[in-house]
Amino acid sequence: MGILRSIGRVVVDITVLLLVLVLLPGLPPDVKFSYYETDETLPFEGPLAKNDLLNDAGRILDGKINGPESVASRDRYELFTSLHNGKILRVWGKNFDHFQTVATIGPGCDGPWQESICGRPLGLRFAPDGKLIVADAYLGLFALDVETGKKESLFDVTQEIDGAVPKIPDDLDIDEDGNIYWSDASSVVDLSDGVVEMLSDPSGRLIKFDSKTKTNSVLVKNVHFANGVQLSPDRDFVLFCETFRSRVLRHWLNGPNAGKTDVFVDRLPGKPDNLRAKKDGGYYVSLVAVDNKKVDATSILARFPLVRKLLLRLVGIPKFLFDTISKVYPNQFTENASYKIYHLQPIAEMIASNVAVVVELDAEGNIVGSLQGDNGIVRFISETDQVGDYLFFGSPYNNYLGYLRVAYTEDEEDEAPNLEVDGEGVKMSEDASEEKVDIDKRKEVDIKEEPQEIVEERKEEEDTIMDEDVKEVKGQDSEKEEILDEVEKEDETRDDDEKEEEIPDEDEKEEDLPDEKEGDDDDDDDDHDYEKIVEKGELKEQAPSEVVEHMEETVEKDISPQVPIEKEDTETPSAPVKEEL
Known part of the structure; x- marks a missing residue:
């Protein structure tokens, strides 16, 4: 009971003090207070x-x-x-x-x-x-x-x-x-x-x-x-x-x-x-x-x-x-x-x-x-x-x-603020955009020039694609060289077999020797002409039929058709200025 009574006394004292503060005239601030209402804001x-x-x-x-x-x-x-x-x-x-x-x-x-x-x-x-x-x-x-x-x-x-x-x-x-x-x-x-x-x-x-x-x-x-x-x-x-x-x-x-x-x-x-x-x-x-x-x-x-x-x-x-x-x-x-x-x-x-x-x-x-x-x-x-x-x-x-x-x-139009004032370094904030905000027209405006970063990125992509094309072309050239080597080896083997079939008698060997040298020269000339034909892309018409068939099989197995690489469209759409609502 004593505690409740003490609490009640405190409450009464505070109430009286507050009433005095509110009702006593002349206390600062000495101004008037009236009831009014405000409308809800928009x-x-x-x-x-x-x-x-x-x-x-x-x-x-x-x-x-x-x-x-x-x-x-x-x-x-x-x-x-x-x-x-x-x-x-x-x-x-x-x-x-x-x-x-x-x-x-x-x-x-x-x-x-x-x-x-x-x-x-x-x-x-x-x-x-x-x-x-x-x-x-x-x-x-x-x-x-x-x-x-x-x-x-x-x-x-x-x-x-x-x-x-x-x-x-x-x-x-x-x-x-x-x-x-x-x-x-x-x-x-x-x-x-x-x-x-x-x-x-x-x-x-x-x-x-x-x-x-x-x-x-x-x-x-x-x-x-x-x-x-x-x-x-x-x-x-x-x-x-x-x-x-x-x-x-x-x-x-x-x-x-x-x-x-x-x-x-x-x-x-x-x-x-x-x-x-x-x-x-x-x-x-x-x-x-x-x-x-x-x-x-x-x-x-x-x-x-x-x-x-x-x-x-x-x-x-x-x-x-x-x-x-x-x-x-x-x-x-x-x-x-x-x-x-x-x-x-x-x-x-x-x-x-x-x-x-x-x-x-x-x-x-x-x-x-x-x-x-x-x-x-x-x-x-x-x-x-x-x-x-x-x-x-x-x-x-x-x-x-x-x-x-x-x-x-x-x-x-192309000038950006860059402020230096009386040696005190007063600058427009670097984090603030200097892009024009079109408040009155409220429409999107395309930026005429692409940012430098996009231009550099596009250049890097084009260089990469070019390098890949060069590598692919070099790979195809090496495959062609391998095919030509195989054709030459088969031609040499064929010539050796023909020579073995036509071995002369010992008595006639010395007499025919000059003729063999001349024949060898002719064969060399034929081989040289054959290489020229291959280089000119006329191998199919001039080479023996079995060699052509072998080349066609080799090409079909080893060389895949070259697929043209489509370059990605790296153009950046025009960036619109923020539209005001």
Whole structure:
């Protein structure tokens, strides 16, 4: 009884503690939690049918950069990407074989755990005036001159916009007048506390910055982690991703629906990050995390707001302790631990697989295809953007920039990337295929030239067949020589028998001797003529009948007819380029 009573007391104490954590107001994180439901995501079938196009991808700057979230370009042989530690990196050259840091948004820091100091640039776009506009998650929006490295803050990010301070400026797009449409992923927590935004009520926003008045106005509120932004070609609407609801929303700027917001595409099989326009129309939507159909924790927790609140407050206890220690005794260990507790990256890495997905949409929001891979060459894709002949894949977590060649220019069709950068050996991965992946046409393309290995193999086979033919011919010649030797021996034996039958008398022997010599000479001449006849192939007509019969028997026994050797067809069928489904 005493044991049961003790167990009961423990259970009651824990229950009371949990109720206090859930119900006591003001405990961090002080955010709202409501019930909501999510629809089941689309299966990988139809236009989302599984494929391995991204298995042909490669990497550049592997191990030399950290978190290339976004990509912007102004030339087919140049791109800029945003990195941890506040850096903007320029990569250029026909094979993207040079790189250089053009600017650092913040003053610098010791590591990612201090990114609130050094800044974390995310979305990048070039403005009509040639300036690179940077959305920094902590420091706000900047206009950067990439030639001089000079940067200018567009507004004070610590000031409220429509009653709330922007906490995570994320992505942006710019119209021809220089107006900037940008997303604020959360108005309650900063980027290092992204898990809080994921489990609490949505607080993200879509905002417009007026280039003339230098003011911001909120277009859409209560977005569950507002992310990638993309204007339509006609500038009549703007698209933006709602990451934690797995969908893309559309806000109308002009026309009869101006001011309204609707769903462009939903039930995506993962969490959308940035979206970018395709060269041939439509959009790329990059899924930074791909759904695990076995366990969909987000959908389960959506129905239990008190459970989400309890989880955040329980995890908040060690975070509070680490923050307190760091204030009293600053050190890297407690700062880094506090930074990771609510950060999205550890969770993404914990549940991640090697699967990567980029969804292709048409201009109306219909899913028309996808790029997928499962070999881990590229993962955590935050953005897909075409620069020249390549698609480049950004990521907030990778230490490389992914790429996939999708086109060949006429002057570079036979040119393969071979990168050497500033003596640091930055190379496109050797394990990545440089074969063009025809994404748009989705058809097989024959390779014009056979691989060198097949040519060499064919040559070896032909040499082997030739050697066998030579050996067979030599064998037949030796058999013919043996037959001729036998014929000559029989002829000599026949001549000897005839001589024995015609032995002269002793008295006449001396007189006939000169005649015998002359006869011998005649016989020698006959033998010589006979050999010539044999060599000319006229033996059958000129040789005695018994010799011919013997030769025919010998040939039938010893010589088999020569069967012509059929050479194997070593031609290799044209290798088709992978067909995109």
